[in-house]
């Protein structure tokens with residue numbers, strides 16, 4: 001998605017700048033989740049799933065990467081990369097259903113996260129930015145539904161892991177809004 005027609009990111013109010021920092025951090029994590037999956041999994045179905053999603057996540061990341069100023073980006077990007085990679089690789093070690101269930105857990109959180117920004121985006125009034133965030137949110141909802149439709153057979157351990165993934169995503173966003 002092109003960022004040329006957006007208002008400069010330096011005009012963002014502090015609250016929205018924090019939200020966009022957390023979006024950039026989250027999309028960084030998303031790209032690295034799939035890198036983690038691809039580093040471990042030899043399952044052709046999972047590799048195709050991860051490669052396909054990685055392309056979309058990279059377009060989301062590029063958008064924030066190109067648009068935000070370097071001072072608006074999280075100082076903790078190495079942490080978000082490592083966290084994403086660990087999440088993806090641990091999921092892949094668990095096998096196909098762990099990957100699907102983990103992606104469903106992450107994307108369930110991400111959809112709510114993007115939706116929580118709609119009111120502030122409307123108030124800010126950059127139509128192009130609002131459209132981009134809606135598009136990303138729809139992509140994440142597709143990822144959530146695709147993974148959820150494929151995920152079966154959830155053990156208790158997997159349920160605990162999914163809770164950790166959802167809780168961890170929530171905490172990471174809280175930190176990335178600020179730092």
Ligand SMILES: [Fe+2]
Pocket residue numbers: 027030056057060136140
């Ligand atoms: Fe994304």
Ligand SMILES: [Fe+2]
Pocket residue numbers: 030057107139140143
């Ligand atoms: Fe996604």
